[in-house]
Amino acid sequence: MNRRAFFARDVRSALAAVEREFGPDARIVATEQEAQGVRIVAEPPMLAVAGTEADDWRARATAFGLPVAMLAAVARELRGVPEGARAMRAADRLAQRILTVPPFASRTVALVGPTGVGKTTTIAKLAACAQQSGLSVRLLTLDVARPGGVEQLRSFAQTLGLDVAVATTSRELEGLASDVRRGELVLVDTAGRAPHDRAARTATIDALRGAGASVMLCLQASARRTDASATLAAWKQAAPASLVVTKWDETGSPGEVVALAIERELPIAWITTGQTVPGDLVAADAVALAAHAVGLSEEQARSLVR
Numbered sequence: 306m307n308r309r310a311f312f313a314r315d316v317r318s319a320l321a322a323v324e325r326e327f328g329p330d331a332r333i334v335a336t337e338q339e340a341q342g343v344r345i346v347a348e349p350p351m352l353a354v355a356g357t358e359a360d361d362w363r364a365r366a367t368a369f370g371l372p373v374a375m376l377a378a379v380a381r382e383l384r385g386v387p388e389g390a391r392a393m394r395a396a397d398r399l400a401q402r403i404l405t406v407p408p409f410a411s412r413t414v415a416l417v418g419p420t421g422v423g424k425t426t427t428i429a430k431l432a433a434c435a436q437q438s439g440l441s442v443r444l445l446t447l448d449v450a451r452p453g454g455v456e457q458l459r460s461f462a463q464t465l466g467l468d469v470a471v472a473t474t475s476r477e478l479e480g481l482a483s484d485v486r487r488g489e490l491v492l493v494d495t496a497g498r499a500p501h502d503r504a505a506r507t508a509t510i511d512a513l514r515g516a517g518a519s520v521m522l523c524l525q526a527s528a529r530r531t532d533a534s535a536t537l538a539a540w541k542q543a544a545p546a547s548l549v550v551t552k553w554d555e556t557g558s559p560g561e562v563v564a565l566a567i568e569r570e571l572p573i574a575w576i577t578t579g580q581t582v583p584g585d586l587v588a589a590d591a592v593a594l595a596a597h598a599v600g601l602s603e604e605q606a607r608s609l610v611r
């Protein structure tokens with residue numbers, strides 16, 4: 306913008322011209338020897354500071370894993386925004402793209418997803434969090450196929466003073482889910498299903514449909530776009546209402562999953578951030594997520610949105 310090229314016979318004269326124009330703290334962007342002399346590209350000091358910050362949000366969001374096309378679209382929306390305010394404005398624009406749902410918006414919730422993504426652990430964290438919010442919780446599981454599946458949930462449940470009801474058929478699950486008291490939160494654990502195991506997945510989906518459960522699909526934060534996309538396709542019949550992004554702590558670039566959620570207009574409900582139960586669970590917040598993506602603190606981003 307205010308960046309300019311200065312041409313002179315030699316470096317000393319070119320630098321003198323830069324200083325006359327932009328003062329002693331001017332930032333030298335490039336120096337080139339040309340046939341007739343020296344060409345220096347420089348910018349004023351204020352712009353140099355702001356320019357670094359302005360470029361930074363995009364570099365950070367790229368490292369976070371957001372796709373180039375999405376960032377280019379955000380950048381286009383920043384035209385005319387002063388350079389020093391761009392990172393905050395970028396967070397704002399990104400936040401508007403991210404859908405979330407309030408905690409415990411649905412009262413019968415089933416977690417589905419690939420094997421080992423963190424479903425059972427997340428059920429335990431959700432149960433603890435719900436209890437802390439004063440909700441009473443009922444735990445159901447369909448995961449009878451895997452040895453130890455029920456026991457794993459039971460051992461978490463014990464520490465929370467809860468029982469686990471086991472359903473082996475859709476009729477049993479339907480019966481258990483219909484026997485719920487008003488205001489009770491029902492959390493349904495399911496067996497992990499590999500992408501190719503269509504029959505088992507269909508059985509889970511049918512059972513959940515009978516129980517009227519709102520389906521949360523668990524995707525690992527480190528999942529690459531193609532894998533996450535394949536998981537979404539595999540669970541399409543379950544019509545997931547929202548996502549849980551798990552194992553956030555295991556990657557510095559969860560952006561591919563976040564971008565997929567944005568593009569498919571799927572709300573993110575929860576993010577899990579470690580193995581500790583209870584704990585290591587946060588309700589997804591669009592502003593916090595966007596701030597993180599562009600490398601701002603949450604306070605900085607909120608000051609803009611407020």
Ligand SMILES: Nc1nc2c(ncn2[C@@H]2O[C@H](COP(=O)(O)OP(=O)(O)OP(=O)(O)O)[C@@H](O)[C@H]2O)c(=O)[nH]1
Pocket residue numbers: 419420421422423424425426427448451454495496497498551552553554555577578579580585
């Ligand atoms: N780092 C990290 N590990 C996690 C997180 N959530 C769960 N885990 C770990 O991931 C492993 C698998 O967790 P489970 O809850 O058993 O996963 P699952 O999806 O129920 O697995 P299946 O029922 O076998 O499909 C365990 O070692 C958990 O402690 C998380 O947010 N961060």
Ligand SMILES: [Mg+2]
Pocket residue numbers: 424425426448454494495496497
């Ligand atoms: Mg499990």
